[in-house]
Amino acid sequence: MSSWRNHVRTSLHQRDKVEKVPYAGVFTCLSQLEERYEIRKQILDDLLCKSLGRSGVDKGKDPRLLQLQLRESEHMQEKLSQTVSDLTTVLYLKEAELQYRQARVSLYRQEALTLARRSNSQRATLSELQHTIECQSKELADLQAEVRGLKKALAQARREKEELLQRWMDEKRVEADRLNKYNDTQERWQRLAKQLKKQLRIEIGKEYVVTNTWSGQTEMLPTAIHWINSTTEIRRVHSEREHVSTVTQV
């Protein structure tokens, strides 16, 4: 029980020990005596009035005393009747209270039943939710595994892409080297062709001069011109074919 509640109870008892208990007995006793004194006084006054009216009658008995006793018993009877009436009222009240308590108990029982029902339904909902959570956890685990696999595949693809890129770069370097070499060859050939043409022109010029010494004219022979042209064409076709084969290799 709470300490503040205990404190109130204890303090109330302590208060009554000081204020009520030492005085209750004396005060009640005093009150009863006063009440009795008042009754007796009143009865005696009444009797005195009556006895004055009929003096000398019933000398053998003490009528005043008998009357006093009678009135006292009547008073006691009145008090007892009052007590019975009070107790009946209390009984009635207690019955009413009992009914009230029973009604409350019934109400609380109903409330308890409703709460129990609600608790059961909530327990069922909880169980369902737990099942859903379990299913979703499994699903999540599967999805996580799949993501891990996909990540691995992605890494592999990236590695392969890097390798291919590297290969392509290497191939490009080789092609560049080949092209450079070809260009060098071409240049050399061009240079040689030029020199040869020059040489040929000189040679033809000499021959023509010798030939036309008779006719008096210097001109190139058609066979020599044709040879120079056909050699240049062959060289161009050969170069183009080489270029196509390099691209195919890459």
Place this chain on the structure above:
Amino acid sequence: MADDKDVLRDVWFGRIPTCFTLNQDEVTEREAEPYYLLLPRVSYLTLVTDKVKKHFHKVMRAEDVEEMWFEYEGTPLKWHYPIGVLFDLHASNTVLPWSIIVHFKNFPDRDLLHCPSNSVIEAHFMSSIKEADALKHKSQVVNDMQKKDHKQLWMGLQNDKFDQFWAMNRKLMEYSTEDGGFRYIPFRIYQTTSDRPFIQKLFRPVSADGSMHTLGDLLKEMDPTALPNEGGQKRYQVVIHGIEPLLETPLQWLSEHLSHPDNFLHICIIPTPTD
């Protein structure tokens, strides 16, 4: 509530031994003996002093008798305050029995209300109950009661019948579990050091965060000087029904169990005795 029924009984059956003495200035035919009476703390002076009046009337001439009133050490006692409140406020920490002077002349109109009959006390009592229920339940409970139910409350107090009174009063103490208490706590704080009769304001039993307000919370808001200072020195006593409840006592519980029959929680703040 049922667990604390013994508290309700202890509160109801609280008694103060009192010695009534006739004022020396009153004209009497013979010397008046003092009159001793155990006064119920929860009742009203004029409701339980018929015997006192009768006792002193015996020694006085009818023409010298006017409306009876009471005084303690020079202070006229207000009959419309519960007896326990009057004692705690003016005479606690003094020697018992409580010595009250009875007057039949020079009624102090400026200090006291007239009380020609019990119907005036009944009207005051019922008005307090209605005011308290207005605070607790917006008057719904007291308005739902029938005339005979109101009568039962009054008769219960008048005849000092605990069961009769509480059979009806328990309805005034009910509240829904959802609310956690009354709407407002009907309380009155009396101070000996103040000129105003009492402090009465709106105060809820449950705080905004849902925790229960305590007696300490109430005093902190209404009269912080009543609380012990930082050094722990107690300058004032907070007294309800002659006891000092702990400051952590929930206000709702106090209202349900330590309220007077008028449904108000009467709190007295008196200086701590020096001796």
